[in-house]
Amino acid sequence: MVYCGKPSKGCQMCRTRRIKCDETRPTCNQCTKSRRQCPGYKDDFDLMLRNETTATERRAQKSATTTRKRQQQQIGQGTAATAARRHATPALQHMVKSSALQPALQIPVETRASCYFVSNFVLVPRQGTARGFMDYLIPLLRAQGTADTHIRHAFNACALALLGNSRPSADGGEEMGDKAVGEYTRALSATNTALRDPKTAKSDAVLATVLLLGMFESITAKKIGEFAWGSHIEGAIQLVKARGRKQLRTKTGLQLFVMVRRQLIIHTLTTGQAPIMGVAWWMTDAVNDPVATALQGLCLKTSDLRAQVTGLMTTTTTSSPSSFPSSFPSSSSSSTSPQRTDLVLALMRRAQSLDQDLSAWMHSLPPVWQLRTLCWHDGNSVPPDGDYSRMEVFPGRVDVYSDFWIASVWNMARTTRLTLASIIVRCAACACAPVDYRTTPEYATAARVSADVIEDIIASVPYHLGWRGGRGMGGDGHRGGHGEEEDMSGFACGEDGGIKSLAGYFLTWPLACVMGQDHLTDAQRAWVQGRLRYIGDELGIRYAYILCQMRKCIPSMLIRRDGLIAQPYPIAHNFEKLLSARQAPPAASYTMNPLQQRETMQKEHFERKRSELLAKASETTATESIKKAIEKFLGV
Structure with missing residues (x-):
């Protein structure tokens, strides 16, 4: 029994004819005019409640009958298709199979x-x-x-x-x-x-x-x-x-x-x-973008400064490189002249000032630019063989950002700081020569800054590559999405979640800078190489393979090159001629070419040291066998 709404109060005849009843009692005028017998009206109880049980059963039976007929038709069609395939020729069977495997839409x-x-x-x-x-x-x-x-x-x-x-x-x-x-x-x-x-x-x-x-x-x-x-x-x-x-x-x-x-x-x-x-x-x-533009200005100033430092370190003539400001004194042929030292120290102070500006830029960023530490990875997932290249996360801090673009700007600032640190150390090495530059306070400060920057770059890599957590750190590991972070930018097609090739593209330059640093540990270098190979394999940026092959140490290699160029050889600034100096004719001021003279000086030094050792051995009470052993060792 169900309520079906407000029913009509007309007589049964008018309701059947679907006309409006005037509800005149005991007989309505519509039936009287049409000369029909009025069946009368229902009482109020029958108007409000109606028994629908019979109608419901009838509808259910009709639906069941329709479903049964449809199933029988499908079974008959399947039997006929099976029989047709059984009696079809092999060519027809192959055609049917091929059409069944062919996708509906070819993009x-x-x-x-x-x-x-x-x-x-x-x-x-x-x-x-x-x-x-x-x-x-x-x-x-x-x-x-x-x-x-x-x-x-x-x-x-x-x-x-x-x-x-x-x-x-x-x-x-x-x-x-x-x-x-x-x-x-x-x-x-x-x-x-x-x-x-x-x-x-x-x-x-x-x-x-x-x-x-x-x-x-x-x-x-x-x-x-x-x-x-x-x-x-x-x-x-x-x-x-x-x-x-x-x-x-x-x-x-x-x-x-x-x-x-x-x-x-x-x-x-x-x-x-x-x-x-x-x-x-x-x-x-x-x-x-005002914030990113301010950083790019500092990066361009760093590029200009590095070009000036390189020009100074590779110049042996008495004229200053054209890129130096006119207020700087000209460099002389001597690497330890007061004018050259003053110029080097001025460049070093400019590098220190730029590094302070970069640090101030990082501390003045608006809240949406700030990074957040997601967790600390304790290193329990290090493989038994100690192969860090297979790890997704390097032991230490893991940072997350608002989006990939902001993370890439942060890493650009960090790589610029690494460049400035190498400039400072190069200038300190040139100014304090021949004293070991690693004893200077500038080297200690640059080493500390470089180590911190390397850790910051490594901490940003898991976010770029879709890592959002891990076991043993308060939650289950998961990939894709951006967790609690609200992205400030999105991709023009598809879903924003998951690992994107753009993230790997943004990472190639910072990881390349990290790969060439003196202050990178062996474990960090192995891990960075593994991440670069992952970017090349999974994200399709094959340039990362080239970066894995790079073998350089900055700034030690640059300092060694600067030291070789600073030697008072007429052709020391030209490495190609220097390498072929064995076949080159002697210079005007020497009877031998530079490398031949250097080898002669080294040979004279070795002969003098050998004579001193032999003299000391003769003055002592050493036996004849010991003296012969010394002579054999020295090649006498």
């Missing part, structure tokens, strides 16, 4: 690669900020449409290469690699054609294409000699120079300018060259 590999690249590299800012990466690509590609243009070919090359590196077995990595190289070749040809046209040479699309070509090199690099990233970045710098200040008037132009400035910082810190056009030209009226 072109170019489309899948494009979506994969955008979901891994194009970072779009949120909440009205400017914290994005390559977000200018989307409007530029839409403006070009589906035409075969240089930017479309460059984009396809990067997308196919990234997908092929990340999923080599599932999607046919070798085939996609060949397609990527073909797209890269077409992009180079189309870009050269566009550069020859004055109307398109300075366009946003051409500059974006050159940056994509440089990224393609980072994605596909296999050998150091084949790595052409620097040439593409130098081309982008020349394009920005030719475009002038008017490129900053548009949003896309400003984004491209800032992108090139970021690549310029890495390029100058890597090569030791000064920023072309000077620091002021790159910083004036080019503010995308």
Whole structure:
């Protein structure tokens, strides 16, 4: 028994006829006019409650009958299909099987690669900020449409290469690699054609294409000699120079300018060259994000300072390098002259001042820029053989950030501090020569700062690579997502969670700087190499493989080079000639060439020491056998 709402109070005849009843009693006027017998009205109880049991049973029986008939039809169809397959020919059976295995929808590999690249590299800012990466690509590609243009070919090359590196077995990595190289070749040809046209040479699309070509090199690099990233970045710098200040008037132009400035910082810190056009030209009226822009200004000043220090250490003539300020005294041929020492100390004080500015920048960041320590990894997961390269997290602190972009800016500041520390130590070594530079207070301070910065960079790596916790630290380990952190930027396609190739791309430069530091422990170096291999294997950034092969120690190798150059040899500044000095003719002021004279001096020193030892052995009461043993040891 159910309540079915307010029923009609009319007579049964009017309700059956579905007309309005005037409810006249005892007989309604509608029945009287139509000459029908009025059946009367129901009482109030029957109006409110109605018995629906019979109707419900009837509907249930009807539904069961319909279901039974449908099942019988399906069984009959399945039996007929089975019989048809049993009596079909082998060719027909193969055709049926092939059609059953064929997927319903075939997505072109170019489309899948494009979506994969955008979901891994194009970072779009949120909440009205400017914290994005390559977000200018989307409007530029839409403006070009589906035409075969240089930017479309460059984009396809990067997308196919990234997908092929990340999923080599599932999607046919070798085939996609060949397609990527073909797209890269077409992009180079189309870009050269566009550069020859004055109307398109300075366009946003051409500059974006050159940056994509440089990224393609980072994605596909296999050998150091084949790595052409620097040439593409130098081309982008020349394009920005030719475009002038008017490129900053548009949003896309400003984004491209800032992108090139970021690549310029890495390029100058890597090569030791000064920023072309000077620091002021790159910083004036080019503010995308105020906090990041302030840091990039300090990074460019560091690049300029490092170029000046390198020029001073590699100059043996009496004239100052052109990059030095006119207020500095000229360097002399003597590495210990007072003028040269004053110049070195002035450069060292500039490096210390820049390091203080960087430290102040870190402490003045707004709350959204601040990092948070997620946990401390106690190192219980170290393999029994002590192979740190297989560990996801290095024992110590693990930090998390608001998003990848902010974490990359932090690491740029840290790598700049490492560069400044090496500059300070180089200057201290030059100023205190021939005293061991490791006894100076500047070396002690730089060593402490470098060790702390290395720990900070290592603590940021797990966040980049998707690690959000671990066993034994108060919770279960999990990957993907960003935990309690609210991302300030998101990817233009796909989900924001999980490990992204952009995170590995951001990590390659900081890990490269860490790899070459004197203050890196053996365990840290093994772990960094393991993370670089992981970035190359899993995230598709093959440039990380090249970084694993690098063998350098900064600043000790630079200090040793500076010491070799400072030797008073006429051709000491030219390493190529110095290495071939054995076949070189003697210099004008020497009877022998420099290396021959050095070998002669070493031989005379050895003969003098041997004579002294033999004299002491003769004066003592040593036996004849002991004296012969001494002579044999000395080669007499």
